[in-house]
Amino acid sequence: MATVRSFDAGPARVHLLDDGVFVTDAGNLFGGSKKARIKGAMRPILVETGENLVLLDAGFGPELPEILVGRYELKRTENLMDHLKEAGYAAGDVTHVVLSHLDADHVGWALEPPSFPDATVYVQRAALEEARKMPEGDGRREAVPAVEKGVEEGWCELLEGDGEIVPGVRVEVRSGHSEGHQVVWIGAGDDLALYTADLAPARIWLNPDLIAGVDTDPEAARRNRIEVLTEAENKNAPVILYHEPGGPVVRVKGSENGFEAVAIED
Ligand SMILES: [Zn+2]
DSSP: OOOOEEEEETTEEEEEOOOOEEEEETHHHHSTTOOOEEEEEOOOEEEEETTEEEEEOOOSOSSOOGGGBTTEEEEOSSOHHHHHHHTTOOGGGOOEEEOSSOOHHHHHHHHSSOOOTTOEEEEEHHHHHHHHHSOTTOHHHHTHHHHHHHHHHTSEEEEOSSEEEETTEEEEEOOSSSTTOEEEEEEETTEEEEEOGGGSOSGGGGSTTOOOTTOSOHHHHHHHHHHHHHHHHHHTOOEEOTTOSSOOEEEEEEETTEEEEEEOOO
16 A cells, blocks of 8 residues: 655645556657657645645546547556545545646546545636637547536636635646646745646756647746746745656755756655
8 A cells, every 4th residue: 555645834734645657658748759758647636724625636537538548558556536545535525626727637536527526626717718729639628518517516616816725725827838727835824835737747847948849838838937936946835746756745946957856855
């Protein structure tokens, strides 16, 4: 059984969950036809704060979505729900789910199928609107019917920008990777941790000049990455990297390539 790593950010307890690892051609992330294989973890975050249990992003879901079969390979022995249980919780304990954006590797267990019966799922309206305009077969567009159903049934709420989900969990819109892409500040006062989602999803992306072929607005992604990581450095906030296959929690420090990761001792 894997152990779930946890740390504190102010009054919040942060648990690093795990929904396995995907392997894909680098070209699927960077654009072009790079043949190298690249590996990404999926580390949804569970934040325990007061009476609330908030999940940040939700992995691929029970299996690899059909649209990605052949392009992505999913490897895991345990999934997000197993890790939730190992952290000491049941699906019904989750009160809020924040989706950074609507890509398939972030929304799975929240939407396909909805796996948290007592949770409200939060999506930025701008992310939904962008997803509606994506071409048929695009992962973001595939999420639209589930989000619309959730809004209709009352378990999904559309956000209009920055705001507090519950005390200790604040979302901030930092677009670029997608429209309405949101990062999350966890904690209070000076004792904060930052969940960057796909604005800076792994250590290699701490370099602001590295642009993903899949970013909707590369210039916004670059600008937002610099601003957010500068703020994390100034606040000495641990940064949680959703797709980092190595240690997913780092501190960041300005360097000649933008930022470098500084390991955090356990
Ligand atoms: Zn992603």
